Amino acid sequence: MSDDPEEGILSWDESVFRDEHVFEIDYVPETFHHRESQMETLKYALRPAVRGSRPLNVIARGPPGTGKTTAVQKLFSELRAQTDVNVARVNCQVDSTRYSVFSRLFEHVFEYEPPASGISFKKLFGQITDRLVEEDEVLAVALDDVNYLFYESEASETLYSLLRAHEAHSGAKIGVICISSDMDLDVIEELDTRVQSVFRPEEVYFNKYGESEIADILAERVERGFHEGAVDTMVLDRVSELTAEQGGDLRVGIDLLRRAGMNAEMRASRTVEAQDVEEAYDKSKYVHLSRHLRGLSDSEQALVEVLAEEGGGRAGDIYEVFAEHTDLGYTRYSEIINKLDQLDIVDAEYVSVDGRGRSRDLTLNYDADAVLERL
Ligand SMILES: Nc1ncnc2c1ncn2[C@@H]1O[C@H](COP(=O)(O)OP(=O)(O)O)[C@@H](O)[C@H]1O
Ligand SMILES: [Mg+2]
Structure with a gap:
């Protein structure tokens, strides 16, 4: 500490950040350590595509935030830059039906959207494969967060169409990388047997990062993102520890x-301190929740809102309140409950109701106020 009271005080045109963009959600890191073996397997599977053959299919699994999407983004951008392989990553959280997955693929292949008036799935599919055959192109498709296709019961149909494309349209070469973040979902078991018999994927597992790997990766981000000396080792270690606590x-x-940096700036400080991290943690620990909520449809969000307001309850009672907001039937309601349960937003547990069989008891897995704030 110096005697100069101005030292350590940030003026308006100063920032603790060198490049805040490196903390944004869509930033693809320049270096990608600790995922070497996963990258090797993915490359091995994709290599045939470079030679003009159909690539091997892959299933990549691992908990959230372990670099699955980043791995595919890095490989796909290499392929785009260096080869003729056509690559397409589809975010199934957004495109969660077979039709919308293929609409997205159409967009990739033709570089314009399919007709808004709507065409049959068969036509959409046919136009994509005809084009691939005509141009003699291999298409590698990554179904990112494929678990969302399972929640909508669209996974088998979608995969079946992709994997059998060469039979329906001779000469079409498509390989599929399925990425799942849902560790409770057994992707292969949950597919129809007719899909299982043609899928036979290579498997890649993205294990949780350990605390020292987290510290290593975050140190690099700090170096790029913050001015020198803004974040010391003790602060970084605390961030790594909290990250490990949140499932790595x-x-x-x-x-x-990022939030700790913003808190430091709010105090007009040149350095990020432990208190900035602790304050930020109250928000940052909900990044999962925010991400899940963003991916829900309007009626799914409406149901979460009812649950947060009611503080949970018997499935039947919650439905009665929910029915005032929508005209969805009980069957669809039950399906949404299943999905929210699979996403771990809700816990749906069967309980016996005195002599009248079993009913489900619904509880939110997050603080109700935190949920309402984010809807
Ligand atoms: N090995 C790594 N090196 C640098 N950044 C990483 C690494 N692994 C993950 N990240 C970063 O962590 C965040 C989450 O990674 P992501 O690939 O989206 O995880 P997943 O798809 O498994 O949920 C991204 O911002 C990504 O840049
Ligand atoms: Mg991802």
């Missing part, structure tokens, strides 16, 4: 760094 999801750590 790097998203939490990156969000923590």
Whole structure:
């Protein structure tokens, strides 16, 4: 500490950040350590595509924030830059039906959207494969967060169409990388047997990062993102520790760094202190929740809102309140409950109701106010 009271005080045109963009959600890191073996397997599977053959299919699994999307983004951008392989990553959280997945693929292949008036799935599919055959192109498709296709019961149909494309349209070469973040979902078991018999994927597992790996990766982000000396080792270690506590999801750590930096700026400080991290943690620990809520449809969000307001309850009672907001039937309501349960937003547990069989008891897995704030 110096005697100069101005020292350590940030003026308006100064920032603790060198490049705040490196903390944004869509930033693809320049270096990608600790995922070497996963990258090797993915490359091995994709290599045939470079030679003009159909690539091997892959299933990549691992908890959230372990670098699955980043791995595919990095490989796909290499392929785009260096080869003729056509690559398409589809975010199934957004496109969660077979039709919308293929609409997205159409967009990739033709570089314009399919007709808004709507065409049959068969036509959409046919136009994509005809084009691939005509141009003699291999298409590698990544179904990112494929678990969302399972929640909508669209996974088998979608995969079946992709994997059998060469039979329906001779010469079409498509390989599929399925990425799942849902560790409770057994992707292969949950597919129809007719899909299982043609899928036979290579498997890649993205294990949780350990605390020292987290610290290593975040240190690099700090170096790029913050001015020198703004974040010391003790602060970084605390961020890594909190990230490990949140299931090792790097998203939490990156969000923590950014929010802590903003808190430091709010205090007009040139350095990020422990208190800035602790304050930021109250928000950053909810990055999972925010991400899940963003991916829900309007009626799914409406149901979460009812649950938060009612503080949970018997499935039947919650439905009665929910029915005032929508005209969805009980069957669809039950399906939404299943999905929210699979996403771990809600816990739906069967309980016996005195002599009248079983009913489900619904509880939110998050603080109700935190949920309402984010809807
Ligand atoms: N090995 C790594 N090196 C640098 N950044 C990483 C690494 N692994 C993950 N990240 C970062 O962590 C965040 C989450 O990674 P992501 O690939 O989206 O995880 P997943 O798809 O498994 O949920 C992203 O911001 C990404 O840049
Ligand atoms: Mg991802």
